[in-house]
Amino acid sequence: MIIGVPKEIKISENRVGMTEAGVKQLVKEGHTVYVEKDAGVGSGISNQQYEQVGGKILDTKAEVYKKAEMIVKVKEPLADEYELLKENLILYTYLHLAAEPKLTKVLAEKKVKAIAYETIQKPDGSLPLLTPMSEVAGRMATQIGAFYLQKDHGGKGILLGGVTGVKPGKVTIIGGGVVGTNAAKMAVGLGADVTILDVNLSRLEYLDDVFQGRVQTLFSNAQNIEQSVIESDLLVGGVLITGQKAPTLVSKQMISAMSKGSVVVDVAVDQGGCIETCRPTSHQHPTYEVDGVIHYCVPNMPGVAPRTSTYALTNTTLRYASMLAAMGVEDAIAKDKALFLGLNVYNGYVCYEPVARDLGMEYRPYKV
Numbered sequence: 001m002i003i004g005v006p007k008e009i010k011i012s013e014n015r016v017g018m019t020e021a022g023v024k025q026l027v028k029e030g031h032t033v034y035v036e037k038d039a040g041v042g043s044g045i046s047n048q049q050y051e052q053v054g055g056k057i058l059d060t061k062a063e064v065y066k067k068a069e070m071i072v073k074v075k076e077p078l079a080d081e082y083e084l085l086k087e088n089l090i091l092y093t094y095l096h097l098a099a100e101p102k103l104t105k106v107l108a109e110k111k112v113k114a115i116a117y118e119t120i121q122k123p124d125g126s127l128p129l130l131t132p133m134s135e136v137a138g139r140m141a142t143q144i145g146a147f148y149l150q151k152d153h154g155g156k157g158i159l160l161g162g163v164t165g166v167k168p169g170k171v172t173i174i175g176g177g178v179v180g181t182n183a184a185k186m187a188v189g190l191g192a193d194v195t196i197l198d199v200n201l202s203r204l205e206y207l208d209d210v211f212q213g214r215v216q217t218l219f220s221n222a223q224n225i226e227q228s229v230i231e232s233d234l235l236v237g238g239v240l241i242t243g244q245k246a247p248t249l250v251s252k253q254m255i256s257a258m259s260k261g262s263v264v265v266d267v268a269v270d271q272g273g274c275i276e277t278c279r280p281t282s283h284q285h286p287t288y289e290v291d292g293v294i295h296y297c298v299p300n301m302p303g304v305a306p307r308t309s310t311y312a313l314t315n316t317t318l319r320y321a322s323m324l325a326a327m328g329v330e331d332a333i334a335k336d337k338a339l340f341l342g343l344n345v346y347n348g349y350v351c352y353e354p355v356a357r358d359l360g361m362e363y364r365p366y367k368v
Contacts, residue, residue: 001325002032004068006061007039010075012283014042014306015313017072017093020049022314022321027054031325036064043310065089072321074313075300076103087111090329092321094118094133096270096299097344098245098358105361107345113329117317119243119352120342127242128338129320131178132312134267136302138182138238141265142171144301145234146190148263148287148294155294156261158233161191168193169233174225174249174274176203176217179238179267181210187234188214195228220249229254237266237274243344244354245272252276252290260292270299333366340366 003026005018016039018026023033033055037047047057058064065071065084073093077085082103085091087110095116097104107114117129127134142160149169151157162168171187173180176198187194188211197220198204204217218224229235229250235258239246246268255264255277266278273279277290278297283304287296302309320339323332333340343351349364350356356363 001328002034002067002069003321003325004064004071005033005035005039005055006064006071006073006081007036008042008074008303009061009078009080010300010303013075013300013303015074015303015310016040016043016045016306017074018318018321019043019311019314020045020053020055022318023050023055024053025318026322026325029322029326032056034058034064034067036061040310043306045310070321070324072317074303074310076100077106082106082110085110085112088113090324091115092117092317092324094270095344097350097352097355098243099270099272101359101361104345104350104355104359108348108350108361111348112345113343113347114345115320115324115329115339115342116243116344116352117342119344120320120338121242122338127240129313129316129342130240132316133302133309134178134238134240135182136305136309136312137267138179138236139186140301140305141179141183141236141238141267142186142190142192142234144296145171145236145263145265148296149233149261151261154261154287154289155263156233156259158261160187160234170231171195171234171236172228172232173197173236173238174220175238175240175268176200176207177238177240179240180236181207183236183238183267184211184215192234197224197228225249226254230257232258233262235262235264235275237264237268237278239268239274240271242354243352245358246274248274248276250275250277255293256291258291258293261294262292263294263296265296267301269297273297 149155
């Protein structure tokens with residue numbers, strides 16, 4: 001198969017869809033891989049490194065899309081890339097379509113075979129292609145929160161870990177999944193007072209066990225959320241419902257009741273956000289304030305830690321890329337149930353029910 005790896009164009013998105021090691025493996029398996037010039041530079045991968053392992057460099061994005069039967073990316077296509085999409089093109093990337101009605105319609109109209117990293121789901125419920133980026137984003141959420149809590153960055157001037165004789169900062173994390181667990185690891189490491197809320201009691205038991213009592217776990221209900229949010233210095237939103245818009249769990253009223261100079265980081269913003277006052281920002285203009293509370297809501301947080309993120313991502317995406325390239329979409333999803341759940345758009349229709357429901361579009365399931 002002919003595989004294309006274009007350069008990402010989202011603001012401050014320095015990741016690339018495939019490392020040189022991934023390209024080498026696909027070439028070894030008999031495929032042709034075209035990489036857009038300088039696509040890997042932001043992740044520290046040169047054009048020469050791709051060429052040394054058998055990749056072919058093309059000068060423009062249009063050339064890559066024209067030649068490719070499958071496009072491997074990191075983020076969803078933006079408006080400038082819509083015209084490059086074509087019928088039967090396999091698009092393999094993070095899509096987050098529940099928050100992207102226009103893109104979803106374009107993918108359907110162009111009859112693209114769209115496979116979303118974030119909905120590939122194993123029988124145990126795990127999301128193998130979302131996990132590495134959730135690890136990065138969760139860890140970054142605490143780092144970023146600590147940064148903006150500094151007075152010189154607009155915060156209330158709190159050191160999350162406190163010092164001898166002074167209380168540590170309070171961190172509330174909504175969602176005890178991969179994002180929440182990694183945010184908590186960083187916050188506990190800094191010495192903060194950490195609370196994690198989740199609706200899954202077995203998950204809370206697990207977190208109690210692994211953190212050995214160093215975090216407080218609370219069942220996620222309206223009262224516990226409200227009390228925890230109001231007391232927080234740093235609030236991290238890490239709620240995920242696979243393929244769906246994130247539920248709004250924190251109201252504007254709760255945010256307004258937080259003390260001025262507190263910080264909110266909503267990692268769920270690429271799925272619509274779980275905090276009412278959150279709206280997508282960018283790495284160029286990452287924050288804004290609501291009633292004196294600093295909001296950081298960048299959808300592609302790992303884009304500024306590209307070296308770590310790109311290699312972690314290819315570690316998980318390559319297996320399925322290899323299957324798709326060898327067998328095509330239809331045979332690959334018939335063979336692998338986890339990959340089957342990644343198919344979001346096929347033959348002009350949305351075939352992933354949560355996306356169709358959230359966007360009010362016709363759902364037409366793919367029949368194996």
